Amino acid sequence: MPLVGTACTPSEPEGVQVLENELALVARRAWRRLQAADVDAAVDAGMLAAAIKAVDGVRRPAFGEAAHAAAADVAAAAAVIQRQGLPPGAAAPVDWNGFGLVIPVLAGSPGAGASVFTALMADALQLAHRNVLLIDPADPPRSGLAIAARSDGPWLTKPHPQVHIRFSWRAHALVARLESALPVIAPGMVPPPRFWLPQGPRPEITVVDLGHDPWRVAAHPLLGAGAWLRRGTPAPLPVLVVRPSRPSLLHAEQVLARLERWVVTGAVSPPVQLVVMGAKRWPAGVAGAAGRRVCALLESAVFVPHDPELAASGVTGAVTPLRLRQAITPLLSRWGLLPQAARGWQGMKGRP
Template sequence: MDWSGFGTVIPVLAGSPGAGASVVATLLADVLQLSGRCALMIDPADPSRSGLTMAARSEGPWVARPHSQVHIRYSWRAQALLARLETTLPVVAPGAVPQPRFWRPPVRQLHATVVDLGHDPWRVAAHPLSGPGAWLRRGTPQPRPVLVVRPSRPSLLHAEQVLARLDPWAACAELNQPTQLLVMGAKRWPEGVAGAAGRRVEALLKDAVFVPYDSELAASGITASVTPARLRQAITPVLRRWGLLPEPMSTGKRLHRRGRS
C-alpha cells in the first residue's frame, strides 16, 4: 500500500470489547492537533456502533460518496478532521466499508491518520485485505498499529486471540502486527494480571504505556471537548518516539536561549 498521502497511519486496534480504542484514537488525534500537526481521524465503524458519534460539535457539510448507500462525512474536531461512515443500509458488512483510498480528503498535507478499529476487533482481524482491516496492511511508510487493552486477565486473553487471528496475514507479509501496547484505566498492572498474557501479548508488555482512569470521560464517553491533559500526557512520549512530535527542549537549552536574548 502507498500510505504516503496519509502521513503516518496509526491503526488503533482493540484487544477486547470495550477496551477503549476510541478514547486512545481521540487522545492521539488531540495531541497531534494541539501540537499544530494536520491530523485525520477515521472511524470506519457501522454508525450504530461508533464510539466517535459525538466527537465533533456538529456534522460537517462535506460528504464523499464512494457508494450509493455508503458515504463518508467529514467534520472538524477542533483542528483535526474527522471522517465517519454514513449509510442507508441497516448493517454495513465489512466488504461494504470503503477502501482506504476513498478516505483521503483533498487537503495539502497530512502528518498523521489515526484510525479507530475498536468497534469489532474479532471481525476486523478476520480479513485485513478488505474492510476496516485494510488499515493494517503493510506499505510505505509503514503503519504503526497499536493494541489497546484493559488491565484485566480477560482483556489480555482476548487480545492474545486477536493477535493470533492476525498471525497468518503477518506471516505472509500482508500486514504489520501491533508493536505498541496501551493499557487503559490504570497506572500499573494489578497483581497477577500481567501473568495471564500469552506469548504474543507478552512480547508487548515491556514497553506498555498506561493511560490513567478518568471518571468524567468514563461517564460521558468521547465528546467534542478536548480530552483531559493528563491522559494526553501519558501517550505523548509514544508520538515523540515515532518522530511525530518534537522532543521537548531541556532546561539547559532554555536557559541558554534566554541568556542569549
C-alpha cells in the same frame, strides 16, 4: 419469489432456513465475486427487514419482498465499493504516503477503550500543531466517535449512493466517519482507503479507530476496515489497546493469534505497541495472564489512567483530559511525532 406457497414465517425454523437461502441467492446476484462475509451481512439485513415487517403485522409475501429488497441493497453497495478498490487478495504493499504515518488502533477486547485512545492521540497531535486525520470506519450505531466533532461537517465523499464518508472538524483535526441508511454495514461496504483522503492539505498523521470489530478484522484484514492494517510505505504503526484485566489480555492474545497468519504472509503489519487503558500500572497477577504474543509487547506498554468523567461520557467534542494526553506524550515523542518543544508542553485545559 419471496416465500410464495410456504406457510412458514421468519420466526420458525423452516421459515428461517428458506428465507436465508433465498437471501443468499439474492446477494450473490449483485456480483459473482462478492465475498462470503458480505453475503452473510446481506442475509442479516434481509432477516432484520423481515422481522420488522412480521412484527408490524405484515403478511406473506410482503415481508419476503422487504427482506429481498434489503439484502439486494446491502449486496449491491458492497459489490460496487469492492470493485472500486484493490482486489481483496492483493499482496502488493500499499503506498500510504498520501496519509502520512498511518496508526491503526485495535481493541484487544470488548470495551477496551480504543476510541478513547484514538481521540487522545488525535488531540495530543493536533494541539502540537500537527495535521491530523481521524478515521472512523465503524458501523454508525457502533461508533465510539459518533460525537467526536461538535457538529457534522458539510463535506461528503460518496463511493456509493447509500454509503457516504462525512468529513467534520474536531478543532483542527479532521474527522472522517462512515454513514449509511442501510440497516447493516457489510465488510465490503467500508470504502477502500483512497476514498478517505480529504481534499486540500495532506495529513501528516492518520489515526484509524478499528476498535469496533477487532475479531472480524483479525480474521480477514484484507476486506473492509482491516485494509488499514496492510503493510506499505511508510510502514503503519498498529496499536493494541487493552484493559488492565486478565480477561482482556486473554481476549487480546486470541486477536493476535488470528492476525498472526496474515502477518506471516506479509499482508499486514503487526501491532507494535500495547496501551493499557484505565490504570497506572498492572494490578497484581494480571500481567502473568498474558500469552506469548501479548508478552512480546508488555515491556514497552503505555498506561493511561482512569478518568471518571471521560469513562461516563465517552468521547465528545470536548478536548480529552490533559493528564491522559500527558500519559501518551512519551510514546508520541519516541515515535518522532511531537517536536522537541512540545515534550514539556502543558496543553490547553479548555475545549479545543
